Each structure stands twice: as C-alpha cells, then as structure tokens.
Amino acid sequence: MASRRDFLKLSSLASMIGLAAPAMALGRKVNKPIVVSTWEHGMPANEAAWQVLNAGGRALDAVEAGVRVPEADPKVRTVGYGGYPDRDGKVTLDACIMDEHMNCGSVAFLQGIKHPISVARLVMEKTPHVMLVGEGARQFALSQGFVEEELLTAEARADWQRWLKEQTVQTINIENHDTIGMLALDANGNLSGACTTSGAAYKMHGRVGDSPLIGAGLYVDNDVGAATATGMGELMIKTVGCHLVVELMRQGASPEEACQQAVQRIARKLGDYAQFQVGFLALNKAGEYGAYCIQSGFNYAVRQQSGATLIDGKSLLGSNA
Template structure:
C-alpha cells in the first residue's frame, strides 16, 4: 500500500508531466508562419489586402484587423456589414462589432446606429474607456464624442430589398444571400495575435436584437498563448456555446485549428438536433500561423493572405462530409 508521501510524490510528478505537455502544446516551432491574416467569406479578400498593408510593413496585428474590416464596413455592396447592410424589421440598420488584442484588451459596441465604422468605435471603447461594451444610444453618443460622424447607413438598394421583404416576410437564407459577419484574425511578425468582428446582423431581425459578433468569447476570442477564433452564421447558437472561446480552448488542448473548429461545430450539432436547418461556421488561427475552418452547411469560405499570396478556401462542412 502506498503511503501518503508516495501519493504526494506521484501527484507532483503527474502535475509536472501535465505542465510539460501543456508547454509542449503552447510552445511555438522554430519558424512560425507569420505574418498571416485570415477572414470569413469572399468579402474577406479585399479586407485581407488592407490588413496585409499593415502586416507586411511589420505593423501590429491589432492595427491590421481594424484596417482590414473597415473595408467591407464602408462598401455598400457588402450587404451584411456596415454601410449598406440589411436593416432590421423596422427598416433601421443597426451594427455590432468587437475587437481584441494580444494582451486580452477588448472593446465592443452593439445596436449602434448611424455610425459607419463600428469596429473603430469598439477600439475606442477598448482604449479610451474602462469598459468593454457600449450599446445603443450610449454607444452612438460616445462615438460622436470621439469625432465619428453620424450618417444614414440605409442605401437605396437595402431599402428596396426591405420593402420587398415586407410583402412576404420571408427571411433570406444565411448561406446564400446573407453572408453576415466578417471576422478577421491576424498574426503579426512579432508573433502577436489580434482579431476583429463586425456585422449588420441577421437581415430583418427584431429591432434590438444583438447576435454573437460583439460578444467576446462568442463571436471572437483571442489568447496570445494559443490562438484566435471567430464565428459566422446563426449568432444565437454561438452565444449559447461561447463558440469562439471553445475553439481556442480546444486548440489549447492540442487540436489543430481545423480540428478545433470541427469539434465546436459537432458539439453544437449534437446539442440542437435539427442542425441541418442552420448555418454555423468557425475560423481559427493558432500562434504558429496555422489556420482552418469548419461549418455545418457547405458554402462557407474564408480568405487567407500570407507571404506566398492570397487565396479563397472552401471550408469543410458537416453536411458536406456526409454527402
């Protein structure tokens, strides 16, 4: 029979072994793939190029992701982010965004109206207030106090679509017409990670609805020791599972970015049962510069920009794997 002293020695040894394994998982290889930036959907391609202008000059990942997602925020052709985004059921464009750096600093805005660049307001919340999130009228008043300009974000095209929708009240399919969020993750030349996420939310949502995009841990999470993740699709499901944080924690346990995204998607699918009716997707980047994604429905793609060039990659999917 082992003595209490033997038991304590064994416990200490296991503790050291576990720590060693953890350090093995977190330790970076001699040469990481950096800098690199990844983002959700095809509109991530021009966004990545703007981010790359920062990264390729040795700039900080935080500056890169802000600059990157500002591109679709200002593009009226991207109908689910920023200016020109689909309105809610009342015909009002409301925006959500968050940003997070390598030091666990983060800022967020939700239900923001009449401000074109919510990601920059979110960064101002992070850097100029003691808070993480501001919402609604308070977020707008803060933005105006910081020099942001109030403007009408409902374009003629989005208004026409909203008026047409009112006639039949049919929500557009997320995976076909409503490519909602852009989430962007970057690893800079110094080996630091940052992320940004910004959206106009689900088309024709209830007035006041907020999805996962501005919620740290749900729509975006960054841990500089491990990696970063962002989400797209049905935001309520990401909130219920704290999905992006889950992906990062799975990478902490040793999963590759794609494996972590897949496990998170499969966990959601097991929980909700009727998963074929929804789209959920995750994109992840680890501190070695490895990236990957996984989703429920086929059709989700993500953009990558690195030293070797840029590419748009079709994410693997749960239903696609079963086809």
C-alpha cells in the same frame, strides 16, 4: 529520495509545459505574418490588413484596418454601410475587437456610425468597460469625433420594402453573409481579432447576435490561438463557440479539428441541425488555420507571404466534409 511534495511539484510543472506546448509550436516553423477572414469579402479586407502586417505592424492595427474595408463598402450587404436593416428599417451594427493582452472592446445596437470596429477599439482603449450599446455607444462615438451618417442605402431600402411584402426568412450562408470575422498573427508572433456586422437581415429591432460578444463571435488567447464565427449567432452565444474552439486548440487540436469538433457538438445538441448554419474559422499560434461549418457554401480568405487565396470551408453536410 524525492519527497511526495517534490513529485507533485514536478507533476504540476509537467502539466503546465504540456498545456503551453501548442502555444510554443514546438518543433514547427511559425507561419507569420498571416491574416484570415470569413467570406469572399475577406479578400479585399485581408489586403488592407496585409499592408499593416507586411510593414511589421501590429496584428491589432491590421484587423481594424482590414474589417473597415467591408464596413465602408455598400456592396457588402451585411456589414456596416449598406447592410440590410432590421424589420423596422433601421441599420444597427455590432462589432468587437481583441488584442494579444486579452484587452477587448465592443459595441452593439449602434446606429448611424459607419465604422463600429473603430468605436469598439476606443471602448477598449479609452474606457474602463468592454461593451457599450445603443444610444450610449452612439454618444461615445460622437464624443470621439465620429460623424453620424445615414447607413441605409437606396438598394438596401428597396430590398427591405420588398421583404415587408413577402416576409421571407433569410438564410445566413453564402447568399446572405452575416459578418466578417478576421484573425491575424503578426511578425512578432502576436495574435488579434476583429468581428463586425449589421446582423441578420430583417431581425427584430434590438436583436444582438454573437458578433460583439467576446467568447461567442470572437476570442483570442495569445498563448494558443484565435477563433471567429459565422452563421446563426444565437447558437454561438448558447455554446460560447469561439472560446470553445480556442480551448480545443489548447488541448492539442489543429485549427480545423477544433472548428469541426465545435460544430459537431452544436449539431448533436440541436438534433435538427440541417436547417441551420454554424461555422468557425481558427488560427493558431503557429500560423496554421482551418475552418468547419454545418452547411456547404462557407468560404474564407487567407493572405500570407505566398499570396492570397479563397478557400471553401469543410462542412458537416457538404461533399468536402
């Protein structure tokens, strides 16, 4: 007869198997490789990532290559070069990256360096730290061979000067994208993610949002899935939103369900949620993806073997909820 100790051991093992089931995608064919990213500027970013994935490359290399595209594109006004400045006219950049082994790197309030995502990766790989900020991050980038550049374009400067006269509040949504977050699952079944931004337009000098914060703007658990965020960064920080989405997937929710539950939780806490935008994008270990947000207007890009698509995310206040 089995002892009580044996029973407890079996119960514990069953619980462990139950928790691991979502990661193993039992009974499902894994959709890999695949890359997803926030907003329509994720389309060209995904293509760069896809070149890495389709050649059998690592998800980490793919997400870095992918988000470097909008970082260098002056037409993308809220990421990297050409991004909107803060209220003092300074372009300050935030980014983070995370691989399948829970290694991660981050930079915040970085100025004068076009590719903060690559600096973040070097923080991960060449320092004992997770995050470097401000002048320390800039000095580290220069020590690694990065070149200091002027990131405020003539167009962004003109927009900032108009804002100084009007002092209008900028809504973070389709008309003012605040970031690009990218998640990838490679042919080996490993996940990685990256997030990079110039932050909210005309923010206070020194403000840092969720994008460089592991767990808030990005989180990867290679046993379960990954998530990234868009919208008002302060709300993602307060709720550790992307970690929440991944934990909900661990409990059995699909990527879309996990994003929806996280958004609904934030909305309940806010009460006056209709004046804010918060959105999440998630990818699980099986290569399934989904998104959900408060306001309509959030879209996300997908690249897989069947092709490239741009999808309107479901929303709490939209007709597609």
